[in-house]
Amino acid sequence: MVDGKITIALLGQPNSGKSTLFNGLTGLKQHVGNWPGKTVEKKQGSFTHNGMEYIVTDLPGTYSLSANSDEEIVTRDYIASGNADVVCILADSSQLERSMFMLADFAGIDVPCFLVLNLADVAKDQGKNIDPKKIESKIGIPVILMSATDVKKYDSFFECMEKALKDKTKLDYSSLEKGYETVEGYSDLKTIISDGLVEGYSSTWLCAKAVEGDKVVRAKIENALSGEKKASYEKTIKTLDKGALSTGECKFAWIDEILDGSVNKVETSVKMGKFDRAITSKTWGKLVVVLVVIGGLLLSFIPALPIMLLGGCVTMLDEPIRTALTNANASPILIGIICDCLLMCIANTVKMLGFAFGITLVFGMFEESGIMARISYVFDNTMSKMGLQGKSVMPFLVSFGCTIGGASSSRVIDNWGQKILTIALAWAVPCGAAWAIIPMLATSFFGGYGVLVIVAILVVMIIHIWITSKIFGRHLVKKEDRYGIIMELPPYHKPKWKSLLRYVFGRTKDMFFRVIKVIIPVCLVFWFLSYSSIGVEGSVLYKVGTFIEPVTKFFGLSWQLFMAFIASSIGKEGAVGVLTALFSQTGTIFGAVAGSNEAVANSTQLLINNISGPQALAFMFAITFNMPCVVALAATYQETHSAKWTTLITLYYEASALILAFLAYHVGLLIM
């Protein structure tokens, strides 16, 4: 008591409603300062009740009373100093099993106190029936169930407070102590440490904190001890390991014991949903997820189709524009540039955007609804088996959009080897550009069967990642680094359509400009390289192409496709630029290769007529699993800081893409 005023301290975890109660009690009579020597805010206020004047100290909201932060140390030192006549401990009634932890951590500090079970209204809405009297009988201090927001009903709060002050009620923690006695080292310490060895704290509290490894408390005890006791204290301390696990269990068990019979909840036990049960099942999980992903891809075709058709419409402009330009006596070069390069590039880009749009929309929906988290859960699971942290799932998912983003987001992984492995594996994930090009090519060549190609690519992706993890993993992660994870799955939500659509359109627009920027220059360069006024033999490209063809044929790639493959290393869309140029109607290459000059509707048709199914298949696998793009290469170097590993990864992917092409070609020959 200071100058006849009584001091109350408010103690509770964040969001237990301390500030609300503080404001409710003191109104405007408050001032804010700092705790001496600390940058921790000190709030004090005052009020009068029944003619008595009270000072209220709002302590910082902390999770516990360990030495984890300045706030916690300030808080416990203040309470233990006895400066407050009574400590008002707040707990959130809507989650007592959690928020009573503060009470459990307080147990053993010998000052008068009472317990406020705040947010009573919220608990009531949850269907919880809390009996404060029962709790009171178990812990020996006044307990009140209230809502700090309901200022008009503070009467029983005052009653409680006055009772605690009058009777100097102390918390009965004998049953918690019984729990502590089973903890390794606790009883030994108990024989060394006596009550009040450090002022304000009981031996129970000091021993528990010493077991937990609280550095500040351990130092204080060591200072207070001397001679033989000090030596045996130090010896005991050395034997302790992770004592906080055991004392934590005791505290939670004590809370449950208090709540048992005091809280009746109309049990709305959250059972795992069917889908959650399916994906978390050891046997079915992966299968279900693979089916969901494939389903999502199929679904992506629905919004994709209209846009792909739009791309087809752009192609139809070819005929009228070509005729108009010819009639206007435009030079063949100009017609070539406009119709074969610009127009076809635009048409192909629009077609590519179709699927990119669809997939972004569908997977955005998956994400918002909580399905994506479940997919990533199954990935996580596999991830840690490959020696990666659960966090690696993010770079993977981001890589579906863009490998550069994937490489950058591996920054959160702190283990160097795991980081490199993550990036190395993320390269195998087809990026957004691949997801745009492959469906376009697949549907052009195989129509409805194109879907099967996409499924095949996904399956190969999984196998690829698995094999790559075996090859690279051995050198990058040690067995003992491989730990499990626990994941909290978010509840299911309805997607927020407006923001989702805005995002999908924004992303599609970005992609359009990005693709156009690559595709048109590449197309122009190749078109000029293949153009020659004196016939095929005159073009540089033809000479180089026919020279290397014997080798490229081995992988199932004609030299044109091989050049497109090389261009895809710059950026996947580059491949489309090359194809557009090489299979244009005015380009002389095509005539030479096909040996005829028959007129076809457009260059897409030309493409289809001149590339066999197996070749197309080989090509699609080659560009999908090729290195993602030069920028991704740079990003990889930037994140790994290792020229050696960046080079290894690059060579590995170039080689594996060609091997996959070879396999795809031969499988194609067998089945087509």
Next chain:
Amino acid sequence: MDMRNLMNLLKSGECCSTAMLAERMGTTVSDVERTLEYLERIGVLRRTRLGMIECADCGSCSSGKGGGQCKGCMPENGFQNMGTIWEIADT
């Protein structure tokens, strides 16, 4: 809930959801949640909220170039719904 048991489970490379863990340990989800919270507080576990937040400078969109958060890569306040994972802290 037996915390040492939980840690051993993680060390053995086991992965599970909080709901599964509750079932396995014969306890409630809220007990699992408070235990995880506690283990995180004492620095034994590390918690990561998954979400598409680390996407500065991805280069794939117009807004990513200048650093900062890449708006083109996610809806506003979106893509935060990927769940939370706990793993053993390195220390």
